Amino acid sequence: MQLYKVLFFALLLKVANSNGVTYEDEMVLRLTNEINNWVKTGVESQELQSLLDNLAFPASLKRSNWNDFTSKRNTITCVLCRSVFDSLIEFYKNGMSVNDIKSDVIKLCTRLNFGTERVCNGSVTLNLPTILHIIDAKPNLTASSICGVIFESQSCPLIIGDEFKWTINIDSSPPKLIDDYENENIINIIQLTDIHYDRNYEPFGNAYCDEPTCCRRGQNDTNTSNKVAGYWGDYNYCDSPWHAVVDVLEQIKATHQVYHGTWETSFEGNFESINKTYYQIYKTFRNTPVYPILGNHESHPVNLYAPETITDRNINTQWLYNLMAHLWINFGWLPESTRSTILKGGYYTVTPKKGFRIIALNSNVCYSYNWWLWYQPKDPYDQLQWLADTLLQAEKDGEFVHILAHVPANDECQGTWKREYLKIVNRYARIIRAQFNGHTHNDEVQLFYSNDNSSTVNNVAWNGGSATAYSNLNPNYKLYIVDSKNYAVKDIENWMYNLTLANENATQRPLWYKSYSFKEEYKIPDLSYNSLQSWLYKLARDENLLSRYYRNFFKCAEPSLEKECNMVCMRAYVCRIFTSLGDYPSYCN
Template sequence: MQFYKVLFFALLLKVANSNGIVNEDEMILRFSSEINNWVKTGEESEEFQRLLDNLTLLSSLHRVDWHSYTGETSNAICTVCRSVFDTFIEFRKKGMSANDIKSNVIKLCTRMNIATERVCDGVMTLNLPIILYIVDTKPNLTASTICGVVFESESCPLIDDEFDWTVNIDSGPPKLIDADDSEEIINIIQITDIHYDPNYEPYGNANCDEPTCCRRGQNDTNTNNKVAGYWGDYNYCDSPWHAVVDVLEQIRATHQNISYVYFTGDIVDHGVWETSFKGNIESINKTYSQIYETFRNIPVYPIMGNHEAHPVNLFAPKTVTSNELNTQWLYNLMADLWINFGWLPESTRHTILQGGYYTLSPKKGFRIIALNSNVCYSTNWWLWYQPKDPVGQLQWLADTLLQAEKDGEFVHILAHIPSNNECHAPWKREYLKIVDRYARIITAQFNGHTHNDELLLFFSNDNSTTINNVAWNGGSATAFSNLNPNYKLYIADSKNYAVKDIETWMYNLTLANENAAQRPLWYKSYSFKEEYDIPDLSYDSLHNWLSRLARDDDLLSRYYRNFFKRAEASLKKECDTKCMRAYMCRIITSLGDHRTHCS
């Protein structure tokens, strides 16, 4: 449960037409006025009660992605966002204390059934100091800008000129590098989204009233006897430690001749209302130590996920120097761990400390660029404070790729949050322009974050019918939520580092929990080439595959099943061809109108 849900998620029901409210401006005025009166008097008027009753969130909608809504519901969500922020920004300017703001928002949160009082309190306690710092130090910040950053939709547009920034990208023609295939291969393992939960309780409560379940202390709310599995759970539960260890041991025991391990982030659990610096540091240290002990002499190239930060998602710019607010503790920790384990050279420390990103060349002619794409996440509140290319990372990326091109290097890019997944629009636009310019040398990208088995195909800016790059998603080692745990093996060309095939490995969580005394039965779920009957993973072949996906319902159904990692907990939901096609459309990434490829 993120802070944005605490504040805005309530208008998923009936609100657009409730009580005679006919347009957005009227709704904002009426709701803002009623909040004002309620805060000042402590009493709910009949009008306020009617509004709140219509805004109250059903428990079944607590975990629904607000981005999936369109039309009147999307308008309503933006209206609530602007109403709440307009009201409390004005209260703050008039001198309302942090404690009073916190108390009132917690009451509003629980009154609307957005979360339990414990969760509302925890989220506000963690996030409010940062939000108030931003509001206090940026007096021109408006509710329209805040909601535009968070939602960035037709209903809630971002029209603030401060957010329209660009990166200087070399305009010269791409340099041609010999990219012929070789017969020799290398093996690359990708592990992502472990989400280790120190509070995981096997046989505890798997159906709680909090954002994350299966945790100690939640049994008093278990009314339907759904208990947490020993190896994890399909419900909204993270990973017990023995499941984390098992995936690492499975990789070491099964796969020989691993050249590199890519770890694409998210160690920390989803208990975002009660994280702490101490708890995050302990989980990060414990997990990276286990990774090191498992792989020893195999190079590991890690990046951080949005959950490593405390509070979750929040990556502050360098100008914020307060130890209570900035992200320097995390950058310091990661630099020390990654370098001291021998995975990275000392030369990477400077940019890791600058913003959590780095580059290195593990072999002549090959470069890895590891980004901290978490700064672009639409729920990184610091974007309100400093929207322009946080810590100059994209400019650094463009400059690093230009030098790699001059040096004749092929490149892999690692980034936790994919460029099309809730990433701030200016960042996404500039990132796509950079990829388009250097597509000839970027032979693969690797993402995490979504937990699903998916990919992104990048279409050329000059030719909207041509694919010129691909980003593979590693899925997740956690079962959160309604998924089977997995990792991936990439078979790559040893000369140009293009991916030749992918093996997805997983286990059936239901069967694993039925035989809890035994280790899970890992198996190769599929090879990409074999599953989809394609000759190779070249851009032409992937384009043909995408075209087949649009007209072959059986192929689309297979992709849909693999997207959810064959987990029956997800696949039992009804989804017809039109529904499945939406998952196909997620594949397409371009600067233009990608819907033309999904018709």
Template sequence: MPQADEAEKFIYVKLGRIDSLTWSDAEVVVFDCPCALRHMYHNNGALNLPDSISQEDNQPLTDGGTSESPPTDKCTLCMNTVKEVYAVYEANKSHSDLRDAVLALCNFYRKYNEVVCAGVINVHLDMIIYFAEHANNDTITRRFCSLYLPPGSCEFEDEWVVNVDLGTKPDVITPSVPSILNESAVIVHVSDLHYDPTYTLGNNAVCDAPTCCKEDQGRPTSPSDGAGYWGDYRNCDSPLQLVNNTLQHIKQHHQKIDYVYFTGDFVYHGMWESTKEQHTQIITSIVRAFNETFQDTPVFFALGNHEPIQANAYAPLDVDTNVSTKWLFELVSELWSPYITEDAKQTILQGGFYTVKPRDGFRVIVLNNIVCLNNNYWLAYDSRDPYNQLKWLAETLLLSEREGDKVHILYHVPTGMNNQWGSCLKIWGREFHKIVDRFENIVAAHFTGHTHYDEFHVFYSTENASRANGVSFNGGSGTPFIDVNPNYKTYTVDPASWNVVDSDMWIFNLTDANSKPEQNPDWFKLYSFRDEYRVANLLPAQLDSLAHRMAANHTLLQEYYRFYVKNADPSLAKGCDDACLKERLCEIVTVESGDLSKCEQLDKEFDLVPNKH
């Protein structure tokens, strides 16, 4: 490769400078350059490619530009680059040539250091080859770029609906709970533990890799940049002692627990060193720790985006090669067996989703909704209700309606999410919303994870957007990654309706805990939702009203931000300005990615406040 300044000059002269794109945190950057990849490597000696795949100046790269006059829209730039990558492989089917080409791009753009680039490409190479051999056409390439690029750069060219008879929707029954509960159920919600078995006390917490504090990253020059005993606010995942202490504290301080929900992400963010053996070990150890801690208390697990070897990548079932995800489904179908039925095992094997009835009148449905995450590039290959999961969901809810069940739905990714952690495919979110709207009388609550923040979301009727008819609660994270305190949550639930009456957030301050490594962290209840926000319960109408109160009361909204980041020192130091506060409001009322109708209404209410904060 040329030196950095020479390379930048080459790109500017030959291709025209382009704005940097938005990357996924769990995927190698190989597609931001509209370069004539074969031409650049041939002329600069980065690869010794055959003359048959080199190009002369001004020869068309692909449709949409030449090496002197490149296309300007990001979608075409991305598609051209994907085709160039495929062409390197098509020349002689050489795995090593393809690897070297993609590695050169990763190093050229310095997304990660050379070690991470090489590792990520090794982990993903078989997946790239599969796409080159089975999905090398304009339609799939365009879909890939639409998933990869920022919203609005490329339209995702696919349209489908879930083909299932939902029956006639019964008259809506407004949910309610008694003002005083004679009895209650308690649910503990844990999410996103991200256990890192290579976490090393004192090692570098400020590194140029996706996650730091690792065994092979060495000691920092400054001791202040060293990893803390109980974890670190910076790009570091959970040490074993943090995972164990979290579960032990829950068991010791909550005598009555009816169910435990875990909404995904057992595995840490080390996507450049992932192996099947490593992920198997991590998932197995975490599940066994839950089983040993809670014993006869049922634990219901959902899969997250970091469980596959290639992060985010849940392959279709007909992909039966070494990039298949079947090994993961087989693993968890056995590990989760103490709390699930044989029927549940079978649906896990078909896509990582299942349902159980822990008692009469109550059903738990667990989805694998990483199939909606835009960072799951298998959606370019097949996006149409992957695993037929939404059809199964609708049929399961129909059964629940006939049997008189109330339902909790668990999944990893909030369906309206659209931020640095990715977004849920608009079509999938729309179809999901239609289904849960149809069954609003029986779906009592949703439980999610992924973002690592303490947040809630309100669903609205598809026929009357002013009527709230569903609620979702995020479990936060057991890891402090990034700039948050570790947490878990407890919910007080009415066992007659399975509606959530209250929730408590439990945290410890990581700065304080790391200053006393010889002592256990000082866990404490950060707040009670009902007391803090002065709501009667956590039903949809109450939370919709709360969102409007926050728009009008910025002091209350700032308090929401404090809880959102779980009172973490670095996030509180950064603060949350008006734009940040509006984002928090928008997240609350968005359950379909890209649908900003409710956001616009709250924005106007926010702007009416004369003296902010």
């Protein structure tokens, strides 16, 4: 067994050094054949046992983002992904019943330590109908394409076929200049993202479990660690209890006079939770304008946003768009004119004030875990073409723009969609005054670099962090201080509370505090692109400054900061800031 393990990893190392073609394909073929023989005979051969033992996910990586894996782990996971999907596709095309496929995939999922039997059962049951529908509709779909979309990395590349070579028509005329006058008057904008309300959160329940989300009713029988779920939430992979959701809304109402709110709520996706949370937002703020967008957790199953052509009510997303149009418009947050695009794909645009436009996108469609990308890689709902056309009209009308989107234009966004989005931002950078994202739960920023001058910042996307503590983070929200004339962000305040202290005083409301002002924290005169460029240059070289950014990235949460991380380690977080069509990683080495 030990000799086999050494040979196995030596083989994978050779794979990585040979661009992952011959040897990786050979490993996939061997594992696929062994899986198929196991399904046919019911006997797990010694070679399959060895392969599965060596490929099985370490417990420490079960909740990790697959896009963050090292090259070696990414290669192993790609082999695993391709083998499982090769087998699944073969089972289905050879006429195996859906129930038998489901049973075998659950066994594989459990055997490979992706989750407990209960988690694997639930995940496979929810996702299998969508996957089989796509296989039916796409007879040429391969495991390599599926895994290439999920990982899209050097270790697991997406072989770009014609379906992924789509482009958006972007106006090529020179950008129109708009008078960019500053103003002493300001407006305050609140960004609250990733609430993650869990209807089943159980204070003082089990905070340490072998499932994707802990602190839930029914998990107490597995609590052998004595880690008890906190009253206000918990660092240990737990979503938010209802009273914590209410508290953050009450805190914002009591503390800030806000012009409008950017609500990027990512709920545990179901009809009741969405209704309950949006009603609470409405009840709390009443006449305060709210501009909501969809997160990846609202859909059911989670992450899956189906194209318009999918009419099967069991797997489409139309129920969600119908619900959002009803709630968002009936609460008076959005005008009737937004209904058509919300129903089409969960996106919209409004002009709250002359000269100012808000564009709210459904960027969840580009998320690499949205299986519908296998079915229709081209821009679903024609959203990016609509974005380019809307920005062109905004430019003609002399409007400045804020863009709201949940999934940022990072490595978790499918490459073609990300590329086209960056091209649009580059063309209309002069009128896009800021972008606001969520999803990562971290306190971070992305700087966009001009295609014409790779050393020049021409746009910025601010991340709101998360109201949930999931995982190993303190809850937070952001206050943006914005120029009321040109809508540029003048400063940012981060508001949060220490979850450990909050849980130690469970009978009292959490002690919210302003953890920093961006200008004061990083000692910069303003948030202009020139100042941010200078800040970034210094960040990569100044240990004290980088340590501050690193602490703020994890929102000062001790469980995250306990991990040892030197200057080399922390520079990886600088790399996340660069966003460009060019070879931006070279800047952060």
